[in-house]
Amino acid sequence: MTELSARGLSVDLGRRHALSGVDLTLRPGRLTVIVGPNGAGKTTLMRALAGLLAPAGGQVTLDGRPVTRIASAERARSIAYLPQGGSVAWPLPVFEVVALGRLPHGEKPDSLPPPGREAVSAAIHAVGLEGFGARAATDLSGGERARVLLARALATQAPVLLADEPVAALDPRHQLVVLEVLRRQARAGRTVAAIMHDLTLAARFADEMILLNRGRIAVSGRPETVLTEAELAAHFGIQAHVSQDGGRLVVVADRPLPEPGQDAV
Amino acid sequence: MRPSRLPLILGLVLLIGGLSVASLVIGPAPIAPLRALTALASDQGSATVVVRDIRLPRTLLALMIGWIFGLTGAGLQGLLRNPLADTAVFGAPQAAAFGAVLVIYSGFVGALSWMLPFAAILGALASVALVVTVAGRRATVVVLVLSGLAVGSLAGAGTSLAISLSPNPFAVTEIVFWILGSFEDRSIVHVWLVAPFIGAASALVLSSSNGLRALALGEETARSLGANLVRLRLLLVAGAAIGTGASVAVAGSIGFVGLVAPHLVRPFAGYDPARTLVPSGLAGAALLLAADCAVRLIPSQTEVKVGVLTAILGVPFFLWVIARRKAELAEMPI
Helix, strand or coil: CCCCEEEEEEEEECCEEEEEEEEEEECCCCEEEEEEECCCHHHHHHHHHHCCCCCCCEEEEEEEEEHHHHHHHHHHEEEEEEECCCCCEEECCCHHHHHHHHHHHCCCHHHHHHHHHHHHHHHHHHCCCCCCCCCHHHHHHHHHHHHHHHHHHCCCCCEEEEEEECCCCCHHHHHHHHHHHHHHHCCCEEEEEEECCCCCHHHHHCCCCEEEECCCCEEEECCHHCCCCHHHHHHEEEEEEEEECEEEEEEEEEEECCCCCCCCC | CCCCHHHHHHHHHHHHHHHHHHHHHCCCCCCCCHHHHHHHHHCCCHHHHHHHHEEEEEEHHHHHHHHHHHHHHHHHHHHHHCCCCCCCCCHHHHHHHHHHHHHHHHHHHHHHCCHHHHHHHHHHHCCCCCCCCHCCCCEEEEHHHHHHHHHHHHHHHHHHHHHHCCCCHHHHHHHHHHCCCCCCCEEEEEEEHHHHHHHHHHHHHHHHHHHHHCCCCCCCHHCCCCCCHHHHHHHHHHHHHHHHHHHHHCCCCCCCCCHHHHHHHHHHHCHHHHHHHHHHHHHHHHHHHHHHHHHHHHCCCCCHHHHHHHHHHHHHHHHHHHCCCHHHHCEEEE
């Protein structure tokens, strides 16, 4: 049971303040979805949470310990991070790519001990890629490759899983498959956070949502608290229609609102 | 599910053994294989002089230098996630040769012979660091190759300037040797001179294997898996510079072995960058030994320089890799 928190977190990218005063807590057993317009600082937040960016102010803590002070191998065993649009440089077999998730445990893909081998097989099974183990990852479709990379993150069996746009390249069916995997990970007691753009899908799977805009948390809480027409207008600049369909939140973006100082379109 | 590397490594070791015997046998004075091996172990008169003093040093040098070129080529290709990376593409042999030429030209080499490898290593280090800095961490292959071309051309221009300004024709002959690359007239002293550097460079490159594995998934994922990328770059750039610099200091500018060797072993060893390191080193040793035997068999008035042969064979291979993979290379970041 591992809790990942940020307190007063600020991150500068060059001269730009990418994040300012972010406070949040990602709890075990919960799937938190981070949403926000382009350039809001979502990826920066996730990289800082993963301990890959040094904060300019404040700190990120893993069960109370600052992540930047945790040794890189231990941090890698505790936080699995799936970056946006990941790639595989060489035509490695799927099994070997997923097995790279065991490196933080000191296990090499060519000499996995039985528990490591089981973790890799379970991760491949979880994303529905059984039978793909020997295929070259570079020969797969974009959707299949995205699931291979998710399996790589799962194979680490880290208590925290951070995924940056894990369903961006996927068709609707595989979006559901991946989000169900993330939800199952959360139900198994892991701390899971994902960045998403499809607000209806996000509302359906999120236990909690964080709406980020201009490097700050605009609003957070249950999806119905975050995804209101007023918040969507204020932070996404859209006129949207939010409704309930059989107890599910549906967000339909109607039209872009004029930017301040611009005539209506 | 992974094929074992053992048959490949054993096969390469046997090939190297065979080529080493060939290297002791081939030359202007033909010596039968059995006699050559006997001459190594016991005094057989002139045969022992030829085998021990002339052919053994060039065999050992070709073996060690081919090994380090193959190893660093595989390491750099893994580091840059790019099948075209090699010290030769970075202009490192030319820069190392320029470092060596500066020492010869300035006359220091007479008094301070140990300066030659250090000057060559500094030249190689400067070129690799310059290319990596100018090309940047996310440069495309085009930027990488153009940066290497510029650095190599600059080093070549510096060497040409040294030749044109040289008042001493003997220095010019020496300088030309460093440009062309050869194992001719090398002695056991050269073997001892280069061995510690090749040992150090091998240790640096081999210790990077886990980082190279993680890097197959990109820098961000590699860092999240616990890889220290600053350390990884330092290990490989230092290993490549020390290996190339020391090799050029004793044998001149020999290129393209490091580019070709990893491609030869991948169909058997797989694409995991860590698993290609040792087989690439062995393939590099076999390639350079074979090239050095070949130059002795080409009928000509004077021996064809081995650096010329590796370039004649390596450049078309480089073009072939580009032609085969041009679609993916056009977009590939490093």
